[in-house]
């Protein structure tokens with residue numbers, strides 16, 4: 081009983097602390113930020129036109145055309161516009177995540193974007209990129225452990241995650257899994273709140289949200305907006321894109337920026353938009369949601385008459401805004417201080433690039449990945465598959481001895497092929513599956529690529545090793561391979577090397593292609609070529625193509641497996657009585673000499689590192705400033 085009371089008391093204290101903490105999260109901390117942007121122009125080169133014409137030329141498309149505005153602490157700026165009008169592009173540019181031809185001035189308290197600004201910035205993407213098998217608590221705690229700096233203790237970080245959950249009303253579903261398309265989990269609104277929570281953890285001074293209410297019912301949308309409104313009133317600066325806000329939501333925005341094909345049609349207080357359009361001759365003809373009216377105008381629709389010239393309307397609205405901007409708004413934005421490159425560098429000085437140490441990142445990423453992939457890596461199905469294959473193969477080659485040399489060589493080649501293909505297909509999906517998460521988390525500067533990469537290497541290792549070892553134990557004794565510890569260890573070493581190299585090839589293909597379908601196709605072609613030139617199927621490979629064997633893993637693995645079972649002095653029964661194993665045609669062309677085996681082991685050792693390096697460099701191209709997909 082005493083224990084229960086103590087429990088309740090400690091829970092009450094805990095809850096009170098959480099509530100206090102959650103209030104703090106909204107009100108204390110980072111400096112306020114004023115975001116100003118002026119004359120922002122963004123162009124892209126579209127693909128070459130006229131495929132069959134002589135004069136091919138690349139077309140330039142203007143996505144943003146001289147956009148300007150300002151958001152101050154305590155304000156929510158909503159960017160409205162039809163689909164394709166440039167809202168996400170502008171948001172990404174303002175969030176410091178857009179590479180390419182971006183022109184104009186974007187300043188944060190008068191300074192350019194920097195590492196320290198990145199730390200104060202939260203960015204919620206349109207699609208919720210979350211791990212489906214983690215619970216809400218796990219998702220937020222892992223993010224807190226990675227994103228909050230080491231000035232917080234581990235307990236503080238967990239407390240912070242709990243505080244955010246309580247503030248966003250996620251406590252009820254804190255132990256539910258996130259879920260995905262084929263896995264029932266929390267609702268869409270809750271998922272969106274988890275995404276917002278991940279950004280709120282760092283108590284950002286500046287928060288960007290790309291369509292935080294899309295796909296949600298109006299009550300949930302309203303609830304999310306209320307949370308954002310509360311955040312803004314705590315001194316945060318909030319910029320968001322939104323598709324079709326209800327009028328209730330519309331009036332919660334402090335400022336509105338209306339875009340049409342990359343041009344601004346209106347920037348200013350949401351409540352003054354209708355008045356502005358009425359003054360330039362576009363007064364609404366009936367009572368309607370102001371957001372609907374603005375979106376109609378952005379599409380060039382005003383009178384709804386069939387013969388209405390939409391392009392002309394848009395043109396008039398763009399010109400009217402230009403005049404309005406030059407006469408009324410330009411001067412306030414012109415005060416943006418001009419900054420030089422040196423100022424940008426100065427801003428980065430003394431700011432740690434990463435919130436946590438390499439080992440912390442490695443450890444947290446490893447734990448998170450193991451939790452997320454537990455059901456796949458340690459699945460009973462996978463274990464059964466290996467056990468079944470090893471028993472079937474063991475029965476097929478049951479107690480085969482050297483008198484059936486051809487069969488034994490077949491078995492060795494089967495072992496080499498199976499353990500080349502199996503780990504390869506496990507590994508090719510690693511990076512394509514993770515690419516969105518990697519982009520999202522790397523853009524917010526959460527961890528180094530190297531800590532991520534090593535965590536992935538290590539996470540799959542236990543299963544990658546346990547399964548082949550089990551397989552070999554079963555098949556080795558059933559098939560009657562050389563009953564000698566040294567030979568067994570040699571075979572095991574070869575098998576593990578084979579698994580690790582094939583895993584490396586899979587990782588490299590996945591990292592280069594980043595698309596599951598293409599990666600599978602490419603992997604099949606590569607693996608098939610490697611197996612065909614491995615030395616088992618074709619012994620007289622034409623010279624011009626025989627070089628492929630030198631890059632084939634199967635060739636070297638086959639070589640080592642031969643060495644693991646046969647000596648140069650071994651004989652087998654043949655028509656002449658006893659023949660040397662080394663003279664057997666399939667073995668002769670490979671050879672049983674020690675030097676050849678050492679070369680094969682070294683080649684595999686090089687491939688073991690080389691393919692992983694290829695994968696690492698391929699992932700490096702996922703820049704930290706690129707636009708999120």
Ligand SMILES: Nc1ncnc2c1ncn2[C@@H]1O[C@H](COP(=O)(O)OP(=O)(O)OP(=O)(O)O)[C@@H](O)[C@H]1O
Pocket residue numbers: 124143161162163164165166167168169170321323
């Ligand atoms: N990297 C790119 N390559 C080709 N086109 C691009 C690229 N980035 C943006 N665009 C084009 O720029 C325009 C604006 O895109 P953006 O995603 O910013 O629009 P949006 O207003 O956010 O649309 P939605 O509401 O549908 O998300 C679109 O026509 C889009 O196709």
